[in-house]
Amino acid sequence: MQGLILLNKPAGITSAGAVARIRRITGEKRVGHTGTLDPMATGVLPVLLGRATALSGLMLDADKRYTAGIKLGVSTDTEDITGSIVSEKPVTVTAAETEAALKAFTGKISQRPPVYSALKKDGVRLYELARRGEAPELKCREVEIFSLSLVSAPDRDNVFTVDAHVSKGTYIRSLARDIGEYLGCGACLYSLERTYAGGFSLADCVNPDELNADNVGMFIKSEEEAVRHLRGVTVTPKQAARFCNGGQLDFERLKIEKITDGELFRVKCGGVFLGIGRADSERSQLAVKCVINYPEGTEK
Numbered sequence: 001m002q003g004l005i006l007l008n009k010p011a012g013i014t015s016a017g018a019v020a021r022i023r024r025i026t027g028e029k030r031v032g033h034t035g036t037l038d039p040m041a042t043g044v045l046p047v048l049l050g051r052a053t054a055l056s057g058l059m060l061d062a063d064k065r066y067t068a069g070i071k072l073g074v075s076t077d078t079e080d081i082t083g084s085i086v087s088e089k090p091v092t093v094t095a096a097e098t099e100a101a102l103k104a105f106t107g108k109i110s111q112r113p114p115v116y117s118a119l120k121k122d123g124v125r126l127y128e129l130a131r132r133g134e135a136p137e138l139k140c141r142e143v144e145i146f147s148l149s150l151v152s153a154p155d156r157d158n159v160f161t162v163d164a165h166v167s168k169g170t171y172i173r174s175l176a177r178d179i180g181e182y183l184g185c186g187a188c189l190y191s192l193e194r195t196y197a198g199g200f201s202l203a204d205c206v207n208p209d210e211l212n213a214d215n216v217g218m219f220i221k222s223e224e225e226a227v228r229h230l231r232g233v234t235v236t237p238k239q240a241a242r243f244c245n246g247g248q249l250d251f252e253r254l255k256i257e258k259i260t261d262g263e264l265f266r267v268k269c270g271g272v273f274l275g276i277g278r279a280d281s282e283r284s285q286l287a288v289k290c291v292i293n294y295p296e297g298t299e300k
Contacts, residue, residue, distance in 0.1 A: 001028045002050030002292075003220040008205035009037050009045040021208050022047050025216050034059035034226075035197060038173075040082055043194030044205055052223035054290040058264070058276070059226055065165045065196035067151065068189060070176045072158040075186035079114045079173035089185045095153040098160055101182050102148045105175060110140040114173050143170040159190050199229055223292055224266060224273040232266040233277065233286070240269035240295045243277065248285035256286075269295050 009018050015036045023031045032053045034046045043066075048056055073091040076083030115138065144167040151161040164172060173189045180187025195202055206219050233256055239249055251259060261281035267274045272293055277286040 007045040041192040062198035069191035071190040080189040
């Protein structure tokens with residue numbers, strides 16, 4: 001079984017747990033998600049099956065959108081409401097001050113990742129180090145907040161809601177932490193829903209609890225959908241055979257215009273999505289990045 005399933009992950013399970021459910025239902029061993037959601041978080045979780053898992057890195061690079069609840073006055077070790085409280089401060093923040101804080105964090109910013117995260121240091125997950133009481137010093141990295149708007153002002157529990165459209169690598173927990181520090185009272189992430197990822201929204205998704213072995217096929221989309229944002233190029237059967245066997249294709253014969261070095265293309269033949277090609281401007285050729293499907297007679 002091969003393709004793309006778009007899950008609306010419920011709260012209380014890990015992304016890995018959601019993947020395990022799909023693996024059991026489909027019987028496909030090669031299954032992977034394209035962007036971790038914490039157990040408390042819900043929303044869009046694209047899952048790839050079979051050879052389509054080779055496309056996961058391309059979906060990880062996509063921008064994402066979230067609806068996030070942020071609680072002022074409380075800071076935790078995990079930077080979300082599930083963690084242990086490390087400080088509490090009184091809150092006297094107005095809606096106008098909250099709006100000003102959101103403007104301050106819009107655009108390209110330097111962000112320090114959370115200690116409790118799946119990032120690795122010397123091959124070890126940061127959350128594993130944190131649980132052992134080790135606190136490695138983390139380097140800040142540049143991320144981009146394309147838009148950050150107030151959905152609802154702080155309520156009586158000092159919780160406000162934002163809509164955040166962000167680049168890859170952005171931690172909403174860390175954004176909540178930094179906004180709290182900016183406002184002088186501290187903050188942590190209170191709730192999180194991913195509403196958009198890689199061109200897909202919640203309306204495209206299915207709850208994993210609704211899936212079973214009899215109906216799962218109805219929800220599997222073509223793997224090409226995962227990379228529909230890339231330009232496509234159509235090749236001849238001979239070119240398809242060469243591509244699927246690792247051979248490069250000349251730009252001139254492909255009739256591709258205005259190519260950027262390193263640009264990725266969807267390669268197709270007779271309506272069949274073959275895989276991803278990468279532009280090698282120095283050689284004026286399209287190299288193979290990955291092969292997903294083989295035309296009849298070319299599969300190894």
